[in-house]
Amino acid sequence: MKVSVGQFRPGGDVQANLAVMRDLAAEASAAGSGLIVFPEESMFSMGEVEGSLRQAVDADWSSFVQQLSFLAAEHRIAIVAGGYEPSGEERPFNTLVLIDATGRIVDTYRKLHLFDAFSYSESTRIKPGDGGIKIADLGDVRVGLMTCYDLRFPELARALADAGADLICVPAAWFKGEHKIEHWETLLKARAIENTLWVAAAGTSSGHTIGHSAIIDPMGVPQVHLEDEDRGLATTDVTRRRVDDVREFLPVLRNRRFARNDSIVDSH
Helix, strand or coil: CEEEEEECCCCCCHHHHHHHHHHHHHHHHHCCEEEEECCCCCCCCHHHCCCCHHHHHHHHHHHHHHHHHHHHHHHCCEEEEEEEECCCCCCCEEEEEEECCCCCEEEEEECCCCCCCCCCCHHHCCECCCCCCCEEEECCEEEEECCHHHHHCHHHHHHHHHCCCCEEEEEECCECCCCHHHHHHHHHHHHHHHHCCEEEEEECCCCCECCCCEEECCCCCEEEECCCCCCEEEEEECCHHHHHHHHHHCCHHHHCCCCCCCCCCCCC
C-alpha cells in the first residue's frame, strides 16, 4: 500500500484547514496512495482559537470528523488526522481519528502522554486519554496510532508492535527548540528500528513547530521526508513484506528475553 504524509500549517479556521487537507488528499490519491496521515491539530491550532477552547471544540469536532469522512470517500483514501474531541469537561481530548477509504470511522485514539515538558503544560488544557492502544487493519497493513509526545515512550510503540502493527502513524506538532529536530528524527528511527516496523510521521509546520514529516522503513531508513515547508506531501510504498524480511534477518522481537511487563531487577 502506498502511504502519504501531508504536512501543513493549521490555523484557527477549521474550514480553511479542511480545504488544505482536501487538496493534499486529492494529490495523494492521484499518486495511488491508500492512506494519508495528517498532523496533530489538523482540525485547528489550539493557540489560534479565539475565545473558549471548550466552545470551539464542542462546535467543530463532529463537523470536522464528518467532513473528513466525506473527503476520504470522495478520494477513496484512508485518513489519519488529529483534532480536539469533547470530553464533557473543560479540557477536551487530543484525539486522532482513523477513517477508511469508504468514509467509515474505524477508530479514534486519545493521546495518552501529554506534553508536560520543556516548560510547557499540555495537561492544563487537555484531558489525557485512558483508552489504551489503538490498532486497525487497512488492506494488508496493520496500523497503530500515537501522537507527538507519545513518541518519547518506547513502551507504547512496543505495545503496538506486540499487537501486530506493521506501521505506526505519528501525527505531531513537534515544538521547535534546541536539539528538537535531532530528537524527532532520532526517535522516529529508534521506534522503527527497535520494533522492526514502518513509521509514518506527519508534523505541523507553524512558526513554533518543526515540520520534518517522514516515512521510515523497518531498518530505520527514511524513505521520504520533508523539511520545514508550509505545505508538502511525501509518498512511498509501505509493505508487510518489508516488515517480514527485516524480522527474518533481525529478529529482535523474537530474541528478546523480557516482555514489557517483566521486571529485570534482581531482588536478591
